[in-house]
Amino acid sequence: MNTLQCIHNRPLSSGRCRAALRRFPLVSGAALLLCGFPCAAQQPPAGGQNLTNLEGVVVNALTGKPIPRALVQVAGGGTRAMLTGPQGEFSFDGVPVGTTGIHVLKPGFSQEGLVNARSAGTVKVAAGSGKVVIKLMPEGVITGQVTDAEGEPLEGVQIMVMHSEIANGTRRVVPSGRGQATDEDGNFRVGGLAPGKYYLAAKAINLDRRVLGAMSGNRRQAYPSVLYYPAAPDLEGASPLDLTAAQHITLQMSLKRVPAFKLTGTLAGIGDWKQVNIPWLTDRSGQVLAMPEKFDRATGIFEFQAVPAGSYFLRVGAMGESNQFTWTQRSVAIESDVTGLRMVLGAGTSIPVTVRAEFSADHSSGQYRSFSTNPNAERTLARVQLNSVDSNEGLLGSAGGPSVSNFSSQTVNNVTPGRYYVQVFPQANGYVYSAHSGGTNLLREPLVVPTEGSVPPIEITLRDDGGAVKIHVNSSQPPVKAWAVLAPEFAPRQTPVLLNVEPGTDRLYGGLAPGDYKVYVFDSTDGLEYANPDVLSRYNAKAVRVSVTSGGTASAGAELIHREEQDSQ
């Protein structure tokens, strides 16, 4: 079955469709007309469903102008696709009545089709409904030039564009698009960027190797490993670029040579691993900043010949006999030559984890056996995740590194020295009653893993005697939907609960740990860093406090926070 809408240079009766299709190419030529008639092969399976036509137009969200040759795909009866006509128009027949997935693609436009202004990705199809308008946001571009201190263009500088985004209430900075290098004139261009907040970094890894004679002699100077726009050594000091739709930002960066030093050392325990990668120097966000000039896999001896002064992490990945991949890292401060640095592979701290379930009810008929004090029995009671406080690896969202999860084992292995926020996720029943490591209350304080010595076990207690909260949203100008954020005041470092609420209707949510919560109700949580207590505290004036008790139901009448209004104040 040909599941695609036919595009012809003239209308055809359905009987002639197949023959016409063989006479390709039909997509060429300027005048594209849509087949007004369904092709024989296009009839989707009937199956007793109510079917109707889906017609629409794809337009530029900024200018309202139609977008020809956009690819429209609809789900239902197998994916069907067609290109829009000269006026941005498309039509599919035999689309099931109801909600249908729709996807629109066009180079130069953000891929999230904004259907009917709001709900991306789906469209409500009713019999006899009018035309659907799909708005696509034009993408922006960042171009620029990188020069040296004298204004001479620098070729081969790696340009990284990172997008600042908020997922699950947490801000992350993720690499966006393909990294690329400056050309002979020091120029770069990063296109295809959706509107948003971006950071740009120039990495001058091994740039000196391109310069005749620069590697000779004692390399006492080198280009900085990384420079965030406009001239910061790290993400914290960088200026974000607010790129609007269709905007073209042009910028200039200048790299000045800085004092550089030698770093040599040994990876110990290399023989215990099946495969050992080349050690890297990274920054706090996991960006690779330098590769060693020399690395001997047999002895583990490495040598970086010219590392610009600064703080780094020395990091190496290794694969063990059972193919498990492990990162080992340590921080290194470079202020002068560093020689004889030793790092033992896989020698991070091991932290035992015990999970106690103090359940009052028998959940064994449910998802799994309860009252188990052994987290390995049957299933894991809770998952533990360690997020580094010192490195903002989590912020960059790259794989591996210091985020450590414990799914089923009783030990979190190879934890690099540093400070971690411990997130506990009950896997089926109960709430986190407590989480401690020695005297440290992990719900409030970070876990400190020292360079030397051990860490007391992480002891987690789950209970199932939680309470409920009933949320009522007070709003005079009701939106259709709102979102409630329940932030436990007794556990500021655990991710708050996010709930869908409908203004005017009570929303009941149970299984909460007893204690005091702040309840915030937002008209939108887009771009809201609600997992960050500092960000959430800005809305404290409109938050309500509830005390959840075991077995009880606390009521919270919350005021709707209009984000736009509030944020502009």
Place this chain on the structure above:
Amino acid sequence: MIVRAAFCLLMALASSAQQGAKPSSAPAGAFQISGTLVDSTNDQPLAHARVAVAPVTERTAMTTIVTADDGRFVFPGLAAGKYTLTAQRRGYLTQSFNQHEQFSSSIVVGEGHESRDLVFRLSPEAVISGTVTDEQGEAVAEAQVLLFKVGGNGDTGVHIANRNVTNDEGAYRFGHLLPGKYLVAVSGKPWYAQSALAQTTGRVLSRINNTTATTTFSGDASREVTDESSPLDVAYPITFYPGAVDAAAAEQISLSRGDKAVADVSLQPVPALHFRVNVDAAVQQANVSLQSRIFDTVISLPTESHGVDRGKVTLSGVAPGHYTLRLNDYSSGQQRTLSEREVDVSGNGDLLSSQIQPLVPLTASVQIEPGVTAQGQIVVWLYDKKSGESFAERLNAQGAAEFSGGVPPGNYEISIRNASGAFLKSITSAEVKPVGRMLPIKGPGAVKIALVLAAGQARITGVALKDDKPFAGAMVLLVPADPAHNQVLFRRDQSDTDGTFTLADVVPGKYTLLALENGWDLEWTKPAVLKPFLPQGEVVTVLANGKQEFKLKVQQGAAPAPQP
């Protein structure tokens, strides 16, 4: 002197030399190298360029200066010896003195040698840039752009020189190009392409199982059409600048020094084809990959292979064309090529794996004579110039290279890697008759080869003379007997400013030694081109560990190339 590519030189690490206007690292002495750096196209002086000098015995010990406004450079206080001279300036190729390909002339410094007032000609680099557009004139992003160079290294072959990917505006750029002839090819996929087959594979396959719609075919690849095509199921054939689908119609881009050429390419979609290859029941995971020989390079093409379903692997989104099709088995976790075949794809259809040529299993057992030292694991290397394919295999614990996956039939040149200083003393086989270094492998039976690897590569030195005077910049060429079948035995050098040359790593055997003025553009790999020069050459019999010295008369190679 062999430069070993300018970048190797630049990538070289660490030394004790100090950078600055006053050289201090080179051995102190009474001699100097001085001269003027000029643009090779107009002899205009080049100011503010970096010029580096280093003893040939320690090439990383560079002393670097920046040229004055008049392009002058001076390195005083040098001890007698040979030095390499290299220059770098933005917009120019980084080159050593009088550089040809990977060769240049060293500067000889000392009593009776003139090393002052040199004219160092630096070539401005050329650029090819362009835009790739589609059938509606819209930019094609993420298209793969391939740059090919015509000739070089004594050959007229057209080999890949670089690859690039178009940006969001469909633009690409190849910088730092030497003068010469180039070709541009683009491989891409329409951004809107929808493989109808990807969604209907199951249905189509079941129809085949019912044997209602397929016909058995024989001979070449199937032509049988089993599926309707769809307007969005399209592909771009490999397209050559300026818009040719046929490689023969590709247009050469001739670049002189410093040229900035623009090569825009427009892509036109054609209905995409798909075909199925049946596999043995034992094969659980397999895919089909496509290679296309473009000029003299084999390029892997992005393909949509749909995995094993009911005993067949399906490939979709293929533009009609001539391909090498490979069936790869992943069932063991590692890729193993089961078979391969050249196919003309002009219609949808099926291919029985029995119709794909099985590869010829090949084992090369290597007897290593005393004195051979290996740098890492020794590798046996096979190269078929006609197909452009090469195969490499490490020696196993039994001292054999097992090409267990097999190699396609072809005429292979055999060589050894990771055993510098050693050479192939003999090549014997019961199944094939080696001719020089060439192995004509026909199949289908397995082939066993016995190799003897011996130590003792030789060294030839000498001086090139013209009118009895030392001649700088000559191409010195060591030509093996039966050059057509012994291409790996050629050795080359460029004479230094005192006319001297060195040919290292020479395999014992019979040769003719030549010195040619203006020989760099000759197709010296072709016996017919060499023939007129051989009678005036020096016949040499090289013995193991031999060290021989010659005085060579320089012959006129080609007429000097006119300056573009």
